[in-house]
Amino acid sequence: MDQNSLPPIQTTARDDAVLKALVGFVGAEALRPGEKLPTERILAERLKVSRNTVREALTRWEGLGLVERRQGSGTYLKAAVSPDMLHMPLTLSGGNDFTSLMQTLEIRRALEAEAAALCAERASPADIAEIERKLDIMEQAFRTRDGMSAEEDWEFHQAIYRVSGNPLFEQIIAAMHELFHRFWEHPLGVRDFGHASFPYHRTIYECIAARDPQGARAEALKLIATVEDDLKRGAAKLKLSSQT
Amino acid sequence: MDQNSLPPIQTTARDDAVLKALVGFVGAEALRPGEKLPTERILAERLKVSRNTVREALTRWEGLGLVERRQGSGTYLKAAVSPDMLHMPLTLSGGNDFTSLMQTLEIRRALEAEAAALCAERASPADIAEIERKLDIMEQAFRTRDGMSAEEDWEFHQAIYRVSGNPLFEQIIAAMHELFHRFWEHPLGVRDFGHASFPYHRTIYECIAARDPQGARAEALKLIATVEDDLKRGAAKLKLSSQT
DNA sequence: AGTGGTCCAATGGTCCAACCAATTTCTGCA
DNA sequence: TGCAGAAATTGGTTGGACCATTGGACCACT
Known part of the structure; x- marks a missing residue:
């Protein structure tokens, strides 16, 4: 039956x-x-x-x-609503330990690379100009505030997600981002966190401007790799200092 | 300050x-x-x-x-709760149109490939045996029920996500999966939907068993590509038939 | 033993009429 | 005219009531 x-x-x-x-x-x-x-x-x-x-x-x-x-x-x-809209609550198992942060980075690595590649495929000249603008703002903030440019950095990435043409990228990565930063305020002693990722923002942009999806993907992967390195260094230092 | x-x-x-x-x-x-x-x-x-x-x-x-x-x-x-948990409501604008389905596939493509690669890196012998078991079940169901093996297919993929060691993969892809299938019952006239993806399940498994992350990633991408093709074919047929 | 029927207490769903707290708008005085 | 204080507006909370559904207990009959 x-x-x-x-x-x-x-x-x-x-x-x-x-x-x-x-x-x-x-x-x-x-x-x-x-x-x-x-x-x-x-x-x-x-x-x-x-x-x-x-x-x-x-x-x-x-x-x-x-x-x-x-x-x-x-x-x-607060957001547009339409009859045919789908709401899907996603509950992410948290945990402020090192493992959880690495897990969010694994997700972000996959999505960031794909978004950068799609962006390079689909960006219009106006899109490229907008991304360059965000990049300039971020680079200036980085220099004048000695590396404290988290806000501008994030806006640069968001611009890329938007240009990818798929709003899901921004939504999901934003969730990862929040999860990551919830334990980020000063979690580890790594004072220069994020510095290593700085140069890759421009290389990503250049690949996008050159319509080079594979290049953009590769540079995005390098960027995430530097963040993972920073995280590992911080975790190692934390482990060392907590050995009473 | x-x-x-x-x-x-x-x-x-x-x-x-x-x-x-x-x-x-x-x-x-x-x-x-x-x-x-x-x-x-x-x-x-x-x-x-x-x-x-x-x-x-x-x-x-x-x-x-x-x-x-x-x-x-x-x-x-209905689900485990813990103090540090992040709840992220995903809102997918659109609905049952072609664009929304393609967007879920773009996300899935990125995550599926990464999960397969991580799985190939981290799988223990027991993990590989478990995945092979799921694969066998799926292949048998596919043959005896003439391609109607969506359930078993999904369990095979879930096994891979689990072995990847990152529960976020399963959660996020599951959300995409549900979104996708909500309009899937018989949305398009493509009767043999999913048939084309069948052989890649085994090739993915073989790469995992051989501890070949790059191979697993490549095969996963091929699998998603067949689904995208099916979707495009179905959308084209639908468009044609709706021209009254 | 099993089947169906009836009753009843527990539980979520809805409703009402107030009052509280934050915000906005109006008013009247300086 | 400018602005402080009163009044109205609006979401937040309370307590109490009743309805609809559920699930178990009990019973009569087969």
């Missing part, structure tokens, strides 16, 4: 219905990110449901990062 | 506090996935908060897939 011939029936789904109605509303009103949604009280009244139900639905959206609630102000759209 | 030295004070964060307490509870009781959490009413009483607040917190967890609520029965843990 085909087990699929008797699917479980759907009995109640109030809050789901609320979300569906909200999707329709956002579409009908052509709301864009940053704009304000109707009040919870108004939604409850219009949809003929309790305010609690509205809140449960909005809590779901907030958890997905689709919406931001500001007490006293209102609820604001 | 370090901006992190003055974190914003937390005036209200009831439901967040509830979640933190719940994490502690799960840890203290060593709850495993599938086990039942305390009743909402009990949680509300113990934590000295309203039941609605408890519900908002649980709604968050439900949205992240950490927990499952069954009316009349209870709330059940």
